[in-house]
Amino acid sequence: MNNQFISIEHLYKTFQKTTVLEDINLSFEKGKIYGFVGHNGSGKTVLFKCICGFIPATQGKIIVNGKILGSDIDVLPNAGIIIEQPAFLAGISGIRNLEMLYMLNNKVDKQVLRDAMKRVGLDPASKKTVGKYSLGMRQRLAIAQAFMESPDILVLDEPMNGLDKNGVNEMRILFQQLKSEGRTILMASHNKEDIDLLCDEVYEMENGRIIRMINKD
Secondary structure, eight states, rough: OEEEEEEEEEEEEEEETTEEEEEEEEEEEOOEEEEEOOOTTTHHHHHHHHHHSSOSSSSSEEEETTEEBTTTTTSSSEEEEEEESSSOOTTBBHHHHHHHHHHHOOOOOTTHHHHHHHHOOOOOOOOOOOOGGOOOHHHHHHHHHHTTOSSSSSESSTTTTOOOOHHHHHHHHHHHHHTTOEEEEEEEEHHHHHHHHHSSSEEETTTTEEEEEEOOO
């Protein structure tokens, strides 16, 4: 059985006259964690934005379950995403923020939101507003938001930002659980230990190119 989920073929992205992604060729299977490493400006975040459909490729194709992104489909379907700083409403609680996002898709089973908050170590009954959250609590809430609707794929740009050591260890366990549930995870991280412990394959980027692939199998 072909387990391929996403295929990227000869992807280029140019802003004005600057090429920020050059000839990217990748494929991702279901139920694996893929790590992306590289210095700031290496192209990781732009690649993630292209995969999500947030910005169009200049050249090449991204194919998701046989459908071409930007042609057959506009955005990456059934995905949970953390790219850059997540935006929450500061004046309401964490659970209320999740409820408002959840209702955008006309979903009503709020128990899944409470369960998601518990899985990231937050109290869904807390009345504390997000504006009073620590950076680590905000990041936990962002992770809960990313997986609360049981997406097929998670695209996570520096998901451990702001977490203390305990928080990092707890999220590593969570990501391994999500992988075991059959989810595909794309993760960019500056923390070598996160990458080494979690990822099945690792791609190193430099100047918009994949310069090295490490298969962890």
